[in-house]
Amino acid sequence: MSDSFDVVIIGGGPGGYNCAIRAGQLGLRVACIEMRGTLGGTCLNVGCIPSKALLHASELYEAANTEFAKLGIKTSGVEVDLPVMLAQKDDAVDGLTKGVEFLFKKNGVEYIKGKGRIASAGQVEVELAEGGSQTLSTKHIVIATGSEVTPLPGVEIDEKRVVSSTGALSLEKIPGKLVLIGAGVIGLELGSVWRRLGAEVTVVEYLDRILPGMDSELAKTAQRTLKKQGMEFKLGTKVTGIDSSDPDLLKVAIEPAAGGDAETIEADTVLVCIGRRPYTEGLGLENVGVQPDQRGVIANNHFQTSAENVWVVGDCTHGPMLAHKAEDEGVACAERIAGKAGHVNYGVIPGVVYTAPEIASVGLTEDELKESGRKYKKGKFPFQANSRARTNHTTDGFVKILADAETDEILGAHMIGANVGEMIAEVCIAMEFRAASEDLARTCHPHPTLTEAVRQAAMGVEGWTMQA
Numbered sequence: 001m002s003d004s005f006d007v008v009i010i011g012g013g014p015g016g017y018n019c020a021i022r023a024g025q026l027g028l029r030v031a032c033i034e035m036r037g038t039l040g041g042t043c044l045n046v047g048c049i050p051s052k053a054l055l056h057a058s059e060l061y062e063a064a065n066t067e068f069a070k071l072g073i074k075t076s077g078v079e080v081d082l083p084v085m086l087a088q089k090d091d092a093v094d095g096l097t098k099g100v101e102f103l104f105k106k107n108g109v110e111y112i113k114g115k116g117r118i119a120s121a122g123q124v125e126v127e128l129a130e131g132g133s134q135t136l137s138t139k140h141i142v143i144a145t146g147s148e149v150t151p152l153p154g155v156e157i158d159e160k161r162v163v164s165s166t167g168a169l170s171l172e173k174i175p176g177k178l179v180l181i182g183a184g185v186i187g188l189e190l191g192s193v194w195r196r197l198g199a200e201v202t203v204v205e206y207l208d209r210i211l212p213g214m215d216s217e218l219a220k221t222a223q224r225t226l227k228k229q230g231m232e233f234k235l236g237t238k239v240t241g242i243d244s245s246d247p248d249l250l251k252v253a254i255e256p257a258a259g260g261d262a263e264t265i266e267a268d269t270v271l272v273c274i275g276r277r278p279y280t281e282g283l284g285l286e287n288v289g290v291q292p293d294q295r296g297v298i299a300n301n302h303f304q305t306s307a308e309n310v311w312v313v314g315d316c317t318h319g320p321m322l323a324h325k326a327e328d329e330g331v332a333c334a335e336r337i338a339g340k341a342g343h344v345n346y347g348v349i350p351g352v353v354y355t356a357p358e359i360a361s362v363g364l365t366e367d368e369l370k371e372s373g374r375k376y377k378k379g380k381f382p383f384q385a386n387s388r389a390r391t392n393h394t395t396d397g398f399v400k401i402l403a404d405a406e407t408d409e410i411l412g413a414h415m416i417g418a419n420v421g422e423m424i425a426e427v428c429i430a431m432e433f434r435a436a437s438e439d440l441a442r443t444c445h446p447h448p449t450l451t452e453a454v455r456q457a458a459m460g461v462e463g464w465t466m467q468a
């Protein structure tokens with residue numbers, strides 16, 4: 001194995017592995033260092049993929065109990081086999097992480113198992129997983145070390161009773177009572193999984209709304225729908241401590257965020273999901289003079305850090321902590337290193353919450369438009385009026401399209417409903433081409449599909465929605 005490279009990437013998550021594959025495609029000599037033992041990062045190992053495997057399985061289980069009868073399908077003896085459900089999740093993870101290893105081989109990427117540390121400009125030291133160390137010399141270093149769970153001061157995560165998302169993906173039994181701290185994406189997704197499997201779920205959120213940052217009309221509808229499904233919300237509330245002295249019961253102390261009477265709620269399991277923070281521990285940033293900000297974020301200018309030939313992508317730099325954002329940055333970064341014009345359009349990064357119904361957003365929210373004073377027009381269409389949604393009994397939700405009042409350029413789209421996580425991509429493409437809402441409204445959509453709701457919402461921008 002050679003110790004000399006054009007690019008050494010530290011971290012094998014969506015940012016790092018996509019950067020490595022693209023660099024390999026572009027003919028660069030590239031190595032990717034990963035300390036986890038498997039490739040794919042948070043996303044494949046303990047994030048996107050295992051959570052979606054459990055969301056899919058638990059959604060089918062709930063449908064078998066609550067929806068099948070309406071469709072004329074009689075069921076009996078439907079039961080959860082948790083070990084099998086967890087094993088199929090692990091199988092999905094295993095197959096996909098090995099898939100990345102295959103892609104590395106195919107594209108000539110050297111996969112180095114161990115912990116990387118920047119020793120100096122152009123030198124990375126690896127503490128090898130198999131023991132010993134190795135020093136790599138390289139023209140470029142890419143930092144793709146991702147993120148870790150943000151801890152809650154005073155609350156100790158043991159990954160058994162008080163868990164992070166990682167523990168919540170592998171609970172040994174279905175909790176009777178589950179308390180979630182944080183009504184963000186992880187809380188709503190993993191809370192949905194365990195509620196569907198039988199847990200009573202209470203969500204404690206510091207702010208007076210769920211899903212901060214998403215369009216507030218969308219968030220309100222989402223909260224109403226999740227509440228109807230049985231999730232209880234305690235908004236504007238903070239957790240002040242957890243008493244775990246009773247081996248059978250956790251006592252979670254809460255009080256209004258604005259101050260007021262304290263209360264105790266009981267739980268078998270508490271999931272702490274108040275966000276993630278960049279992970280750069282032991283990375284040797286000081287050896288190249290890179291200083292993260294107070295939150296640990298490494299700044300970048302077109303993926304270049306303040307140090308020459310040291311680059312950064314993914315969760316440990318600015319922007320939404322999303323796998324596809326990390327991926328796009330990884331690709332663009334490799335292209336810039338190869339002297340090409342790599343670019344990421346941060347205005348068109350979709351966000352999806354994989355609850356049922358799904359929640360999906362791209363571009364500016366209506367709140368942001370109101371705040372900025374920019375004049376906009378809005379088209380909104382309910383799934384209640386969409387023929388496919390009615391046929392499928394999935395009528396909850398709506399599509400909202402926002403467009404510039406003068407030019408009609410699409411500025412944002414916000415949807416809640418079945419399959420909107422897939423449907424949002426149509427608006428992303430339109431926005432990449434800087435399409436007008438009329439372009440969507442006049443594009444022939446197949447019938448009967450849920451996507452017709454997008455077209456009808458786009459028609460609504462000019463006030464000619466036809467089916468509602």
Ligand code: FAD
Pocket residue numbers: 010011012013014015016017033034035036040041042043044046047048049051114115116117144145146147165166186279282283313314315316320321322323324325326
């Ligand atoms: P990571 O995926 O965190 O990868 C970084 C890698 O670097 C890690 O494997 C780490 O072991 C390694 N590393 C760190 N330091 C070193 C070192 N010094 N040497 C060697 N290796 C090192 N995003 C979505 O878009 N969609 C989703 O549905 C979604 N679901 C999620 C569900 C959960 C429960 C969680 C926790 C996250 C989810 N995310 C989702 C977010 C997504 O996982 C991250 O945004 C994404 O993984 C970031 O990619 P990354 O490459 O920047 O970092």
Ligand code: NAD
Pocket residue numbers: 152181182183184185186187189204205206207210211212237238239273274275276320321322351352353354
């Ligand atoms: P988040 O930022 O989505 O939500 C955290 C929530 O916790 C917020 O509502 C916040 O107001 C609340 N909060 C913060 N401090 C609190 C406190 N002390 N008490 C009560 N509430 C508090 O974070 P997350 O849900 O932990 O997810 C982490 C990251 O992972 C996110 O950036 C997200 O993008 C990513 N992720 C994405 C997906 C997806 O794309 N489907 C799924 C899971 C995770």
